[in-house]
Amino acid sequence: MFKIDLHTHSVASPDGGIKTEQYARALEDDQFDCIAVTDHNTIEVARSLHESLGERIIIGEEITTHEGELIGLFLKQTILPGQSALTTAKAIKAQGGIVYVPHPFETVRKGVSEASLNQITELVDIVEVHNGRAVFQNRGPQATMWARLNRKVVAASSDAHGHKGLGATYTLVSELPTVENIVKLLKKAQFVTNRPPLRTLIYPKLHRLHKNLGRNR
Numbered sequence: 001m002f003k004i005d006l007h008t009h010s011v012a013s014p015d016g017g018i019k020t021e022q023y024a025r026a027l028e029d030d031q032f033d034c035i036a037v038t039d040h041n042t043i044e045v046a047r048s049l050h051e052s053l054g055e056r057i058i059i060g061e062e063i064t065t066h067e068g069e070l071i072g073l074f075l076k077q078t079i080l081p082g083q084s085a086l087t088t089a090k091a092i093k094a095q096g097g098i099v100y101v102p103h104p105f106e107t108v109r110k111g112v113s114e115a116s117l118n119q120i121t122e123l124v125d126i127v128e129v130h131n132g133r134a135v136f137q138n139r140g141p142q143a144t145m146w147a148r149l150n151r152k153v154v155a156a157s158s159d160a161h162g163h164k165g166l167g168a169t170y171t172l173v174s175e176l177p178t179v180e181n182i183v184k185l186l187k188k189a190q191f192v193t194n195r196p197p198l199r200t201l202i203y204p205k206l207h208r209l210h211k212n213l214g215r216n217r
Contacts, residue, residue: 001172002033007157012045022163036060068112071100074179089123105139130156132169153186168196
């Protein structure tokens, strides 16, 4: 089985902290077989890692839309934030990418609402129903029900913002995922949903604070 994580944040995210060498080490040490780098509104680090590490790095982007966040996987170009969820999903598809819905229905984080998700149902490929950081507000059961009713495949991902957040929540599939086979693979996937160390939950706030302080020096 191939161990994959489809939602992680590098140092390129305002609140992310996974370094390029830490991604490389996670693959070299067989902690993972494939990792998607899904930074907020940029694919800069994801593209660089894909060039150096190959197909085991998926180029992704967590895009801020008017209705919440959507992730594009297997992207070629950055998708601009600040558009509607529908326009964003269409832009992902226009690149031949995969539309992945992170932490849907959450309000603590910027999850897409059920009403907004219903407007883009036909464009959705994957729904995240197990998010490693969904502790204070876990809408996984609701997301699972929506995916089942709409016949969408689901995934478990860490949403790690630091390297110690990796390795607790992830998905197991039978082959290395590609844009052509990932949806099919997820139909028979297995999910591991252990909780990461509690301190990893505050990584986003710490990283954002540290970066803001650095800019103000």
